[in-house]
Amino acid sequence: MPGEILDRPNPPPGKSQLPDSILEYGVNLATASFLTPEDLQAVIKFRRAADYIAAAMIFLKDNVLLEREIRPEDIKPRLLGHWGTCPGLVLTYAHLNLLIKKENQKMIFVVGPGHGAPAILATLWIEGSLAKFFPRYSLDKTGLKSLIAGFSTPSGFPSHINAETPGSIHEGGELGYALAVAFGAVMDKPELIVPVIIGDGEAETGPTAAAWHAAKYIDPKESGAVLPIVHVNGFKISERTIYGCMDDKELTALFTGYGYQVRVVGNDLANLDQDMAASLHWALGVIWFIQKAAREGKPIFKPRWPVIILRTPKGMGAPAKYKGEFIEGSFHAHQVPIPDAKFDGEGLKALQKWLASYKPAELFTETGRPIDEVLSVVPRDKEKRLGQVKETHAGREPIDIPDWKELAVAKGSEESCMRLVGKYMDKVFLANPTSTRIFSPDELESNKLAAVFDHTGRNFQWDEYSFGEGGRVIEILSEHTCQGMLQGYTMTGRTALFPSYEAFIGIAQTMMVQYAKFVKMAKETNFRAPNASLNYLETSTWTRQEHNGFSHQNPSFIGAVLNLKADAARVYLPPDANCFLSTIAHCLNSRNYINLMVGSKQPTAVWLSPEEAEIHCRAGASVWRFCSTDEGLSPDVVLVGIGTEVTFEVLAAAALLRKLAPELRVRVVNVTDLMILGPFGSHPHALSDTDFENLLTKDKNIIVNYHGYPRDVAGLVFGRKGAERMHIEGYREEGSTTTPFDMMLRNHVSRYHVAGEAVRGAAIFNERVALRSMELGSELLGRIKRDQKYIFEYGADPAGTYDVPPFK
Template sequence: MPAEILDRPNPPPGNSQLPDTVLDLEVNLDITSSLSNEKRNAIQKFRRMANYIAAAMIFLKDNILLTRDLKTEDIKPRLLGHWGTCPGLTLVYAHLNHLAEKENEKMIFVVGPGHGAPAILASLWIEGSLAKFSPKYSLDTNGLTNLIAGFSTPSGFPSHINAEVPGSIHEGGELGYALAVAFGAVMDKPELIVPVIVGDGECETGPTAAAWHAYKYIDPKESGAVLPIVHVNGFKISERTIYGCMDDKELDALFTGYGYQVRTVGHDLEKIDEDMAASLQWALGVIRSIQKTAREDKPTFKPRWPVIILRTPKGWGAPAKYKGEFIEGSFHSHQVPLPDVRTNPEGLKSLQTWLSSYKPGELFTEKGKPIDEILSIIPKDEGMRLGQVKEIHAGREIFVVPDWKQLAFERGSEESCMKVVGKYMDLAFQANPTGLRLFSPDELESNKLGAVFDNTSRNFQWDEYSFGNGGRVIEILSEHTCQGMIQGYTLTGRTALFPSYEAFIGIAQTMMVQYSKFVKMAKETNFRAPNASLNYLVTSTWTRQEHNGFSHQNPGFITAVLNLKAETARVYLPPDANCFLSTIAHCLGSKNYVNLMVGSKQPTAVWLSPEEAGIHCRAGAGVWRFCSTDEGLRPDVVLVGIGTEVTFEVIAAAALLRELAPELRVRVVNVTDLMILEAPGSHPHALSDDDFNFLFTEDRRIVINYHGYRRDIAGLVFGRKGIERVHIEGYREEGSTTTPFDMMLRNHVSRYHVAMEAVRSAAAVNERVALRTMELKSQLQSRVKETQRVIYATGADPQETYDVPKFT
C-alpha cells in the first residue's frame, strides 16, 4: 500500500471498501473424543510426576523418592519456592507436549506466573531438556537429586524462571509482560505457535491489560500465532484475584469484547484432561483456519483468535487444611504450603502424606528414570520439545547493516539527527525485509522519524488501510507492550529499535532492568548464542520540548542504564547527524547489549565530516580542534560537551570567550560514548588513566556540560585521580513550557554559564584571566539577564541564538 494513504481519515460507518472482508471467523470442531484412554493415562502420570518433583523441590534435600519415611534431616534448612500455580502449569505443559508430538507443531511456552519455576523445571527434566544442556540433571536418580536438592540454593536453579532455564524467553520476575513477549516472539515466524499462560494475578497489571490488544498487530500471513491461556486459580499472594471473582459469563463477555473466541476449561476436574486436550485441539483448528485463509491471499479482517480460560484450585493437590487454615484453594498455598515442616512433626507428617499421594513408586524406574508410558507423550524429535526449540537458543539471525556513509552530510550543514535516523532505518528495512521491526508508542512522526515509511508502513491489522501489508512498524500507545514485544522479537533471533520520548521511556524502566539481567545470565549459560542488542532511541528531550512543559522533561532513563552491569550497558549521546548515523549502525549490528541513544529531533549543526564522525564515534570522545585555542594545545581549561544541545552551548561558549577574553585558552572535548568516563577496569570502554589525561589534561580544570543529571557524571568519574578539578552542569529539574534557550539558562547549561565557569577555572592558572575575572563574570551575567528579558518580553529566543559559531 502506498505510504501516502496511511494517514487518510477513517471513512464513515458503512463506507468500507474492503473486498471480501471476513469479520468473524469461527471454527467449530467435534473433538470431544480426541484423547484416547492410553494418552489420557500417560498425561495424568506425567502430571503426577511433575507435581511430585515440583513439590519435592520446595522441601527436600534428601530421600527424594521417598524410599523411606521422611526425617527432619531430609528437609532443606530454607524453604523457598511457589507451589500455588504449579499444578496448573504442569497440566498445560503435559498437554502441550502431547499436542506438539501429535500435530508436529513447533511451540514455545511462555510462562507468566514465573515463580512457578518448580513446575517448569520438573517438566523440563522429564522431557530430557535439562539433561540436554546440563548433564548434571540426567534422567536418573542422581540427576533428579541434583535438581530437587539444588533448587533455590546457590548451586541450583532460582525460584523463578530465568535465562538459565531452557526454553525460556521471559524473566519470571517480570510480572505482567509475558503476553506482550509472546506476541513479539511470533512476529515474522509463520510456523511458530506460542502458548502463553497468564496468571489471574498478572491480569491485574497494566502491561497485561494493554497486551490483550497485541494480536491486532499480528498478520496471520507473515507471522505465527499466540495462544493465551488465562490461569484463573482465584488468589494472589494474600488476596482474591479480580478474575477469580468473575464468573464465566463475565469473562466470556470481556474477552469476546477484546475480539477473542473463548473456551473455558476446568469446571469438572475429573475430566479436565479430556477438556484441555479438546480445547487445545479446538484452538489449533482456529489458528490454522485463520492462517490458511490469510496465506491463500484472501483478505481477512478482524479474525477472532482463540483464548482458553483455565480454572483450577490454587495449590491444587496440596493438603486441604493445616493448623486450622485452608491450604488448597486459598492464598496459603501460594508459596510454601507447609512452612514449618522442619520443626513441626505434624507438618512433616502432612508433607509425607502429600508427597506419597502422587505414588512416585509407580512413576519412576529403579534407576530413577520416568517410565516409558510418561515419555510416550513427549515429541520424539528433540527439536520439537518445549525446552529445545531452536529459536529460543540459536541467537541472532543474519542481519545486514547498511553502510551509513551513503546518507552522511557535509561538515557545516544543518540536519536533524532523527530525520536522518529515519532514513537509515528505511535502508535497514529494505536490507532486512523480515528480520527487523520498529516498536514505538505512537511517537514516530513527532520525533521526526517519518522517513521509516518511505518503503514500508504501519502494521495494524485492525486498521483497514494497513492490514495485510507486511508493515515493519508497530505503533501502540503502551511503552509496556512495546517493551514486551521487542524482548520477544529480539530473544527469538531478530533485531529491533524502540524509539520513545525521553520523558516516558522510563515507564518501561524496570522491565529494561529485568531484561538486562536475563541477558547477563544468558551469557553465562553454555547453550544460548548471542542475540541482537536491545536498542533504545530516546528523543523529544528536555532541551527541546516545544509543545509540552515540565512533566515532559526527564533524562532519568540514562541513569537507569548506567546502573546496569558494565558488560551490558551502553549509552551514546552523538553530537550531530553524522555521528548519529555511525552510532545507529553500530547499535543495530551489536549483540547482547542494552544500547541507549539520546539525540535531538531539531536541525543542528553537522560538526564532523563522515570520516571524522566515524573516527570520533569509534574512539568515544575527542578533542575538537576547530573550536579550541591553538587546536587545544596548552589549555587553561577543558570544556566538555556531552549531548547535542549542550555541546552546541559549549562551542558557543568557546566562541564567546574568544570575543571577550582572547587571553583565555580552551580545549573543547566532545564525549559521545558516556562509558569512557568510568574509572579504569569498571567498564570495557573506560579510558585508562593515561588516555584520560591525554584527553582532559593532567592538571587543568574540566568543565562538563552534560545532557542528563549531574550525578550521572559524578558517579562515572568517581575513583579517578584528581576528580576535584571536575565541575559538572546538567539538568537541574528546572523547566516549564518555555523557549529552548530559556531551558539552557534555567538549568545553568547555557553558553554564558559555561563561559563563567571557564573564567573561574582558568583564573587559577592564567594571571591575565585572574585580573579580569570580576569584569568578565559581570559581562556574562548581564548577557544572561538581557537574554531572559528578551525571552519573557517576546516569547521567543533572540534571533541570533542558534547561529552556528564561526572560528577563524
C-alpha cells in the first residue's frame, strides 16, 4: 500500500525521489516501468556513448568518431586494454549517475576490476571530470581524440585505473583490495555511500573473501555505507569463474550467510536498465533505513546491508563470434576481442561493424560533444559527480598531534615502548575523535597497546555488547582487510595506525606496494593534495621470542619498505620508549610516506631523556657518548646498534669490553632512522659523506648490530665510501621456541659476538688489543658456550642478563 516515503538520515535539499514502494526494510521494488521513458532512453544512450568510447580507446588512434571507414592506419600499432568488464562498469556508472542526480546522494565509486579503465575514463570524459583536471580532454572532438588516441600510450592514460584517474582511491593493478578499501573510505563519513564493484574473478581472491566481513565493523550512526555490486560475467582471462558457475540460489545463500540482503540483476537482459535502476534505489532505501534507525538511537542488531549481484555477458556488445570463436559471453572478450584488426582484412571489417553498431553520429554533435540527452544523465551538482567528489582528492584533514613529552619517562628507568604508544594513541583519539583510527589484526592486548581502550572501544557491530557504541579500534584477524581499510580511510583524508606482529605484517606487503605506486603517481598529478602517511607499527618481534617459535620470526617487511621509492620509504627503529614517542608523533603528522616503526613491547632500558630523544630522532643517529670511551673520541672501532634489543647488546658489549679489554677504545653509535645510511642523494634523509664520516670515522672498522636481515643494511650502504669497513650482523633465520638471549646467540647479535668482532676490528689499529686478541676471543667463545649450556639445562636466561650495564 502506498504510504510515507522513507526519509534518509540527513535529507538533502528538495524532495526525495524514492518511490512509495520503499516503505519497509527489505521490500523489493517492481522493475517493469521504474524509469520514465525519457530517463530510460537517456541512460541507454549514455551507455552507448561510453561503450563506444571505451572500445575506440582500445583500438583507434585516428578517425575517432568513424567519420569514414576505418583504415589500418587508424588502428594503434599496439593494442592494450580489457574490454570484457567495460560494459558492466559503464552500466553501473550510468545508473549511479541517475541515482546521485535524483537523490542528491554523495558517493565515491570504487572499481575492483581496475583493468576496466576504458569504461571509467569514458564516463569521466562524458561527465566533464577529465576536462576539469586535464584541460586537454575537453568535451569536444579534440579532447575526445586526445583521450582515445592517447590511451595505453606514453602520452595518455594507462590501461589500469590509477591515481591519474579522477575519483579513484584505489590502485587498479592488482585484484582483491577494492572491497576493504571501500569500507575504510566510509568510516567516520556518515554522509557518504561508496558503491564498489567487484568482478567475479576478483571475488576469488583471499583478500576479497575476508573483506565481506568488514560490514560487521560499520557503525551506521557514525559512518556511511558500502554498496557492493558483484559483477558476474562468468569468465576470467581464460577460465570460468567460481561465481559464474553458481546459480542465484547458491549466491543468495552465500551472501545471506555473510549477513547481506541480496538482489540479483540481469537475468532479464531486455529489462536490464529498469532492473538496475530499481535495484539501486532499493539498496539506497535499505541503507537509509539502517542509518535512520541507528541515528535515532534505535540501532538494528546485525543489520542486513544490501548487495547486488549483477549478471551480464562478458564483453556485452562485442561481436558474437569472430573467426569461429565465441567473443561476447566468453573469455575471448576479456582483453582485445579482435587482436589482428590492423593487419587482417576480416578483422578490420569486424571492427568497423562493431564500432559502427553504436551509431556514434547519433550520440555526438558535429563538434564531438555528447548530445544533450546523453549529458542529461550526469548530475547537475559538479561536486557530486563521481570524478569530482572532494574526498577523493582533497588530502588529509588536519589533526591535533598531542605533545608526546607529557608521557615521557625518566632517563635510566625501564619502560615498554608499546605501553607508552598505547597511552599516546589514547590521547590522539581524544583529540581527534572522528578522524583517527587503529586497524589491527587482533593483537592490541598482546602487543601491550591496551591503553588505547582507556576512552574508546572495539568497533565490532556483531558483538551484542559493543554494537552501536562506536569505537576507534577495528580488530579483524585479516591483515589484508586491515590494510584495505587503512588505505580507504587514509585516501579519504583521515589518519590511522596499523600495529601488527612483526612476522605477519608482510601478509599485506603487495597491497602496501600497490598503494605506494598510487601515492607516487598522485604526487605527479596537479589535483591531488597529500594524504596522511600509512603508519605501520611492528612489534612482538623475533628478538624477544614471545610467542610460537620459529614461525613467528620474520623481519622481512623492513626490506619491502626499503625497496620503495626513496621519497616514500621511511623506516624507524627507536632504541627506547622516549624515542618511540617522538617517532610516532612525527609519523602521525607526516604525509605521503610509508612509515614503518619497529619496537619492543617488553620493558626495556630508557637511555635518553625526552630532550635527548628529540635531538637524537631529529638527527636520525648520534654518538652515545655516555657508553663510549672518552665520549667516543679517537676510537679503535665503532659499534652501531639499530633496533631496541640489539642496541642493548651493543651497550652490553661496550661494558664488557671495558672490563675485559680496557685498552680497547670504543665509539657507540645508535641509528634510529635507517634511511640515513644510504649514499648521499639516494634518500632525502641520507647523510652527507662528511656527516657519515664524522659519525662512523674515516678509517675505523664498523660493527653493525641490526634488528633485521643483514642484507637490508648491506644494500643501503652499497656505494657508500666506508661500506667495505662494515661487519653487519642481524637476523640469520635461526630460531626455535627458546629464550630471548638464546635468540641473540643463535643469530650472532649477542654481546659476546659484538665484542668478538670489536676485538678483531680494533686489533688492526691497536697493538695492545692485537696482542690479546686470541685470549679475548677464546674468553668470549667460552662465555657463549657457558650461557648456551645454561639455557639448555634450565630453559631460562642466566640471571643478570638484562641488567642495565653500568658506564660510570
